[in-house]
Amino acid sequence: MLDRSVDPVIRVQGLCNRFGSQVVHDDLNMEVRQNEIFGVVGGSGTGKSVLLRSILGLRDPDGGTVELYGRDVKSLASADRSSLVQSYGVTFQNGALISSLTVAQNIQLPLLEHYSLSEKTLDELAQLNLALVGLEPEAGAKFPSQLSGGMIKRAALARALALEPKLLFLDEPTAGLDPISAAAFDELMLYLHSQLRLTIVMITHDLDSLFRTCSRVGVIVDKHMISDTLDGLLENPHPWIHSYFHGPRARAAGKEIHG
């Protein structure tokens, strides 16, 4: 089970984010523990992506602290920051593969940046990452514009895995996939999670995916986050959470899992 003595991988405290007069997050707290799959849900416009960007340091929050592995992201010197960046992998909603590079080159890009390796080794590592996410070697020669939606998601995951991070951020990994591909992606995530001992933070709207993969879920409501296990959230009386987990779609998704 979860080891509570270990410090959380991510600790967000008192996070505030504002756009002009519009307050997105107000005193938001969040903790992600070692080796769990943490889902982030919330209505449209509740700032799920803003939260992700704040954690990754892509956006300076208007207040509060973000700690990764117990270190405050903002106060890090640039050298430490670069080593911190290497310790996590991110996939963006639309893949964000570099469109002028092939998939293999996309995977090799972070490796090339950090290590000087022979072409043979680079190719082998690219092949490994392609195989890990279930892509054929031929996919490596293709450009992102030649890939289907599901392949883009997998290729983006392969690139995120290239530096062997222990922490993975996935922004809507199954959005836009057909149910079969989405289910396959869920299995892939669980597989990598158990094999590589990854901690995964996943923003998702996909209830099937949520029920299948997540050990805990954080719901952004009223500018705060309520984190609990799925069972706990199913009991939660908050009206938005209740309608989220007891709507017709949620019932269908939950039924299959819990039988």
Add this chain to the structure above:
Amino acid sequence: MTASLALEPEGGGWQLQLRGDWSLAAIVQIEAQLKSLPATLHGSMLCDWSQAEAPGIGPAWVLLRQLADIDPQPPVLLHTGGPPDFLQLLQKLQPDRRAPDRMHAPPRTLRGLIGKLGRWSVLQGRHARGVLDFLGRIASVIGQAFSRPRGWRVSSLARHVYETGITAIPIVSLIAFLISVIVAYLGAQQLARFGADIFVVDLVTIAVLREMGVLLTAIILAGRSGSAFAAEIGVMQLNEETDALRAMGMNPIEMLVVPRVLALIIVLPLLTVIADAMGLAGGGLLSLINLHIPLPQFTTRLRESLGPTTFWAGLIKAPVFAALIGMVGTYRGMQVRDSARELGRLTTVAVVQSIFMVILADALFAVLFVQIGF
């Protein structure tokens, strides 16, 4: 501790002792160490992971691949000393020796080169047809707009007139002013040697009105608006916005291309007039300060040097240049497909080509004007 590996004979086979940091961070040292492994080896092999620190999946994979290449392959490969969990996963992935080759495009051959040449030729032919097609579509949209006033897209036109014209006034004025000051200054140096200072006025008037006013304005707009047209339409292409317009029964040429081209045709002559005025003002100012020609004398001389066609010879070229810049920019934008690199390439092409076309057209005008004595 840096990564190392030692191969020692043990029993009838070999033992491979892995020591030190075997994480991805040490991949460079590991790669160097792996080179020391022999290419041929007989007997079984035992891989001892007990002293490998934080083994990473990448280094382990590279090691397995290297061991798989040993000839003849060690019949048995065993792992001891608490091998990492993912080793089973790696062994399932089945190293495929040809995989790295399959990951790259096939190498260049003579046949491939000839094929490339052929494809290039066909592409050029298609481009030529595409340009004609594009011109035809623009003409048909404009033609239809005469019987259908909505087709003029007045609000869009107004936006582009503002963006390409009004906001360009400061830079066009400044550059026209400065260039004509420079021409007057350098001209004065030469003409002063003949005591012909007053001809600076003729020089400035004719140079600015006939050539420089319109040419400079056109080149500034090619850099400023031609690139903006290509980039804006190009991003819309990448976002499938143009496809969305088509799917909603709207014509991207009518919505995106014609307003921009028309706006430029409206704006460039007007900017040329401003550039002309600023150029003459620059010449006048320099004459006053440097040559001590008072303003009334300057304007009198200016009027004398003006032929009936001097001003119009410049201005008449403006709409032609505008149409060239607008169409090249929008056409290149519509060509963008697939990638951010294409967008950058075609934006560059748009600017370079439109400046080239403007100068080519200017040369043709020069010849034409001399021939007809305009």
